Amino acid sequence: MGMMTKFKAYVSKQETSEFTDKAKSKLRFHLMGRKFTDGLIYKVFLYVLLISLSYIYLYPMLFMVANSFMTSSDIISASVRWIPSALNWENYRIVWQGVNYPRALWNAFVLAAMPAVAATVSSAFIGYGFAKYNFPFKRTLMVLLLVTFIIPPQITMWPTFRMFANYQLLGTVRAFIYPAILGQGLNGAIYILIFYSFFKMIPKVLEESAQLDGATPLQVFMKIAIPLAVPAIIIVFLFSFVWYYNETLLSGIYLADQWVIAAETPGAGYLPLPLRISQYINAVDNFPVGSPAYELSQAIRLAGNVLTILPLLILYFFTQRYFVESIDKTGITGE
């Protein structure tokens, strides 16, 4: 009897421990996954990280959107910090009508797209030349390329302005397009470097086989190198587009004449949207920085900022999917 109970107890103990072992390993599997990256711990960690980071990035956006809906009494009132008392479209209406938004947006898009396309095309050629061919003085030229990028723009600004005046490029859109075509646009060196490293990643075998089949260098470039560099083309175009779209310092200087024209007839002339809007707001209520009236006009400014940023975000949301689609095309190479 005593033996029997002891044995039963022993068996049941074995069973329970086996059961707990199974449960443990199951739990372990759920938490850690087969190779950690598909486990729960990793997933939780990932999303916590993503959410906290995007909180930092979204915080100013939320601030902008929230404040752009505020009336002047909301801004003064201490009880209203985040949520405006009512959806007040007045600030948007002022900016929309004031700058003739659809027209101004179109002009800004054209102004940004022309140099962006030019810069993308030219830097693809230049980057390919640097990446795939050997020629005398290549290193010297690349160092010069870096010099033009590294040298602080604050000191070259003044001689550049004089030079542009000599070339009679001031006050026209050509001041942006000509340098962009020749690979000297805004941050032009970085586009060339991006293409350079992407073309470096393409195996030489591919091009050699095309050459053996009788392709000219230009054909190799167009038919083999370009399709394999789609992600590079996308980011270079996006960067240059955003930079030209947002550029206010240089355009304030180079397009000064346009500026005058635009001020007289609303909606006319090619001007970057941020400049156009801030110029309009400055004309409407020009208060010294820091004064109470200036603080009140901030809501309009923020509405203008939202109207400036939103088109870019929409543009990016639709282009980022090409990042994924281009994988299939590059996957064939067998790098």
Added chain:
Amino acid sequence: MKGFIDKIKALLHKVKRFYEGPFLRFVDKVKYRLTHNFILNTTFTHLVLFRFIRIKITNKRRESTVGYMFIMLWIIGFLIFALYPVFYTLYLTFFNVSLDGGDLNMTFVGIANYQAAFLRDTQFTGLLIEYTLQILLNVPVTIVFALIVALIINQNIRGRGAWRTIFFLPVIIASGPFMEVLVRQGVTTLPSISEFTVIDLIIDNVGNVLANPIQLLFEQILFILWFSGIQILIFLAGLQKIDKSVYEAAMIDGAGPWESFWKITLPSIMPLITITIIYTVVTMSVFSITSETGDFTNFNEVIEYIRGVLFGPPRPSLMTGFGYGSALAWIFFLVMSLIILFFVGITSIRRKVR
């Protein structure tokens, strides 16, 4: 309608026949005339100029010619748009420049501007050293952070498009005039960071030499986050280039995610790391905001100082104006180049070891 389409088809056919027939024959003729004339004559092995200069066509020569053709646009652009401003500022560093009405008043002073920068200027060298320490810390942090984010948003996560759009925000905001508005509103600061006791702990234990840069780093964490948008996108684009089947092969051979990262991902995007290093150093160095109350104004005091010398009110003796400012900027440029060389050197050493 159908008739209209037929008409267009007929027209296109005509254009095609013209292109394939007379047009191409004409192009061939022009090509032949251009390469077989008195000045230039090509045979299969030689280029003949003026009938007596014979240049042998070798593979190497052909390659360098084609290479030059590809970068020709840049060479022309450099000669037209970049050469003058760059070397004019270098030229100015040897002069004492003062504005006299609308005219420039220049007197040659040799290397006195450079001497003054190191010997007589009490602020510049200090600022430069501080900046160097700061950049040496900030750059690796930025690169590592951007790489991690790019790896995360490249995975199959829920709402990938939305996440990617959020991480595109810094690209837009940091490049535009919005930053200034936001800085002025105080939206971009984390108030609690300076209150962390960690920093006191570090200062107590390690001493000021190490603690100061670390404290700076903590203060600039947000700044780093805002300035890593471009780097994230560059890495993201680079990750698309890596063939998925390589990972699969590695997985079958028993490699975990950790090994795959070090053995496949990192070596593949190494060239992009070099580029992001260059980009990070340059943007962090030349960035400056002219706001009265912003906290970022004290980020990059060197460039602020140079701007003050260039465009600010006149100061005593030699240490003013365009000449001296340009000299400072060129010294700054050299320091930046050295920092870039340092980082690029480190990454290339690691590549060789592996």
